[in-house]
Amino acid sequence: MPLAKEKETQEELSSGDSLKLDLYFWLQALVMALVALILIFTMVGRIIGVDGSSMVPTLHDHDMLLLQSLGYEPKQGDVVVLTKDSFLPQPIVKRVIATGGQTVEIDYRAGTVTVDGVVLDEPYINEAMQEPYFESITSVEVPEGSIFVMGDNRNNSSDSRDPRLGLVDERYVLGRALFILLPFQNFGAIE
Structure with a gap:
């Protein structure tokens, strides 16, 4: 009888060890998947939120965006x-109007x-543009390596x-906004 109990205990231990081993492998796979996701979002793309209404109607306050960063x-x-940081401490979302070597005129x-020399077709703007309250830049040639947004x-x-913002060095660009992820009713590609 004692031999049968010892055999039964060994089977239970091996069953418990098997569960621990399975749990270990699942946990290892989960950690590897999390590390892969973190690396992808850090190097290839990011998720970032919109703060403010400067991009209405294209984007709205608190929209969550997927960015393309790498390359x-x-x-x-x-x-x-x-x-x-010299303008605002948090990231901002804007549309690129001109890149290096282009000349911008605002009327x-x-x-x-x-x-x-070509008037932009801008179906995405919210309303007719009015002269701002601040001393505005109305004509500028964008140097290489900079953008006008x-x-x-x-x-x-x-x-x-x-x-205060002026021309933006391309090195300050975190990435291109590709998709609205949240809220779900706004989900889709950004144009």
Whole structure:
């Protein structure tokens, strides 16, 4: 009888060891998946929230965005997230109006933005642009390695027209906003 009990105890231990081993492998797989996700979001893309209404109607306050970071170079028309601590401590979201080598002209009377002599077709802006309360930049040639950005809600946006932000060095760009992730009713690609 004692031999049978000893055998039964060994079977129970091996069953318990098997459960521990399975748990160990599942935990290891979960940790590896988490590390992979962290590396992907750190190097390839990021998730960031919108703070404010300067990009209405394209983006709204508290929208959560997926960014493309790795290998991204700003292009005219892209919606980008940038940071410039001397302007604001938190990241800001704006649309690229011009890149290095392009010339921007802003005509508040006509309500137009011209890049290299061509008036931009801007179906994404919220309303007709009015002259801001601050001393605005109205004409500028963008140097190589910099971008000129504006919010889609032109009358409620501190952007490159404001000398406090001005032209933005491309190194301050965190990435291009690709998708709205949250809230779910706004989910989709950003144009």
